[in-house]
Amino acid sequence: MSTQFQIARLGAQGDGVADTPNGPVFIPFALAGEKVTAAREKDRAMLIAVLEESPLRIHPVCRHFTDCGGCALQHLEAQAYLDWKRDKVVQALKSRGIETDVAATVACASHSRRRAIFSVRRTESGMLLGYNRALSHQIIDIEECPIIEPEIERALPMLRQLAALLCKTAQPFHMTVTYTASGLDVAAQDGGKLEDKARMLVSAFAIREGLARVAADGEIIVEPKKPVVLFGNVSVAPPSGGFLQAVASAEEVMAGLVGEHLKKSKKVLDLFAGAGAFALRLAANSEVHAVEGDAAALAALDRGFRFASGLKRVTVEKRDLFRRPITYKELAAFDGLVFDPPRAGAEDQCKQIAKSEVPLVAAVSCNPTTLARDLRILIDGGYRLKSVTPVDQFLWSAHVEAVALLEKPKKRR
Numbered sequence: 001m002s003t004q005f006q007i008a009r010l011g012a013q014g015d016g017v018a019d020t021p022n023g024p025v026f027i028p029f030a031l032a033g034e035k036v037t038a039a040r041e042k043d044r045a046m047l048i049a050v051l052e053e054s055p056l057r058i059h060p061v062c063r064h065f066t067d068c069g070g071c072a073l074q075h076l077e078a079q080a081y082l083d084w085k086r087d088k089v090v091q092a093l094k095s096r097g098i099e100t101d102v103a104a105t106v107a108c109a110s111h112s113r114r115r116a117i118f119s120v121r122r123t124e125s126g127m128l129l130g131y132n133r134a135l136s137h138q139i140i141d142i143e144e145c146p147i148i149e150p151e152i153e154r155a156l157p158m159l160r161q162l163a164a165l166l167c168k169t170a171q172p173f174h175m176t177v178t179y180t181a182s183g184l185d186v187a188a189q190d191g192g193k194l195e196d197k198a199r200m201l202v203s204a205f206a207i208r209e210g211l212a213r214v215a216a217d218g219e220i221i222v223e224p225k226k227p228v229v230l231f232g233n234v235s236v237a238p239p240s241g242g243f244l245q246a247v248a249s250a251e252e253v254m255a256g257l258v259g260e261h262l263k264k265s266k267k268v269l270d271l272f273a274g275a276g277a278f279a280l281r282l283a284a285n286s287e288v289h290a291v292e293g294d295a296a297a298l299a300a301l302d303r304g305f306r307f308a309s310g311l312k313r314v315t316v317e318k319r320d321l322f323r324r325p326i327t328y329k330e331l332a333a334f335d336g337l338v339f340d341p342p343r344a345g346a347e348d349q350c351k352q353i354a355k356s357e358v359p360l361v362a363a364v365s366c367n368p369t370t371l372a373r374d375l376r377i378l379i380d381g382g383y384r385l386k387s388v389t390p391v392d393q394f395l396w397s398a399h400v401e402a403v404a405l406l407e408k409p410k411k412r413r
Helices: 078-094 150-154 156-166 196-209 248-261 295-306 347-355 368-380
Strands: 002-006 016-020 023-027 035-041 044-052 115-123 126-132 139-141 173-180 183-189 213-216 219-222 229-231 234-236 267-271 287-292 314-318 336-339 360-365 384-391 401-407
Touching (some): 002 016, 150 173, 156 213, 229 248, 234 295, 248 401, 295 314, 347 368
Parallel strands (some): 267 287, 267 336, 336 360
Antiparallel strands (some): 016 023, 173 183
16 A cells, blocks of 8 residues: 655665654655655555655666665765765764764765675576665676676676586575776685586686686685785785775775875874775885784785885784774874774774874774764864765765874873
C-alpha cells in the first residue's frame, strides 16, 4: 500500500527523511522538498513515484543506479551534494560542542577510484560480478561503473572470466581489484580452495591478460609484475588486499594539507601509517617514525623508503595502537604528528596526545563522528583547531573524509 510523504531533509546515509506522527521514515532516492509516494515498512519506505520534484534533482549517470547499492546520491545536483557532505562534518563537530569554520568539500572526479571490492557468485548462467543491492545480499551484475578507474571498468568482462577460474564455492565471495602503475592487482577472498590445476590456469590467464598479481585468501598465486603505487615520488609495492586510499587525487589533497601543516617539523610521528601514504611524502622534509599494526603494510613502507632516494630517515615500528597507544612521554621526542585511524577513530591515542606537548597535529579521518570525538579530546587537552577540510573520496556515497589541523601553544615558563 502506497502513502504520500513530504521529504523534509536528507538523512546521514543520503535517504530522504519524512517526519510523520509515528517518527521519521527513510526513503532512498528521495530529496528534500519533494512530495513522493512510497510503500512503507516500519521506518523505511520504497520510493514509488516523485509527485513534486526538487529543483536539485538531476539525471543519474549510471544505468545501475537505484539497483546497485554502491551509490546513494547520483540524483542530487553537484554543489548541493558537496554542501551536504560538508554539513555532515559540521553537524558531527557541533554534536561535540566544536564551533569552527569548515572548508568547502574538495570534490572527487568520476572514474577515479583505483580500488574496488566486487561481490562475486557463480550461477547457472555464468558469473555474477558487481555490488550488493542496498541492505541486501543480492548481487547486482554490473556492466559499467562511473566511479572506478577506466582500466578497471574496461576489464569487467575479463574479471568475470578470472572469477570463474578462482571460484571453487557455491557461496558469494569477494574480489578486490586495485589499479596500479604496473597493472591490475586482484585479491580474492573466500572463493574456495584452489588445487594445483586451477592455480596453473589462473597463472596462465593472469600472464596472458597482463595482470600484475593475483592472490587468493592472502596467498599470492602469480605475480608477473610487482604492483606499484606512488606516494609522492616514492614507489611502493602494497601488500595484496591491503589498505590503500581509494582515490589517488584525494590522497594527494590530504597529504598536501598534512605536509603543509607539518613542514617546519624536524621529527614527525605517523600513527596508523599503513604502507606510507603520509610517511614517505613527509620524509622529503622531516625525519619520520611510522607506527602501524599490519606487518605487511609496514614492510611495504620500509621497502619503499630503502629503495627511494632523497629522503630523510624513516624508521618503522609494528604496534597495535588500540591496545598500546604511544604514551605522552614517548611523544616528547616529536614536534609533529599525523594520525589516520580506521573508522573507530583513535580515542585512547588522542588521550595521550592531549597530554603531550607535540606542537603540531594533523588528524585524518573517514568518520566525522569519531573524528569529532577525538578532536574534542585534543581541544580539551589544550589544542587549538586551525582548520577542517572535508574531502569527497567516495563519490556519490554517504562517506566523507576530513583533515583537521591543530596546534598547541608553547607553555609559558
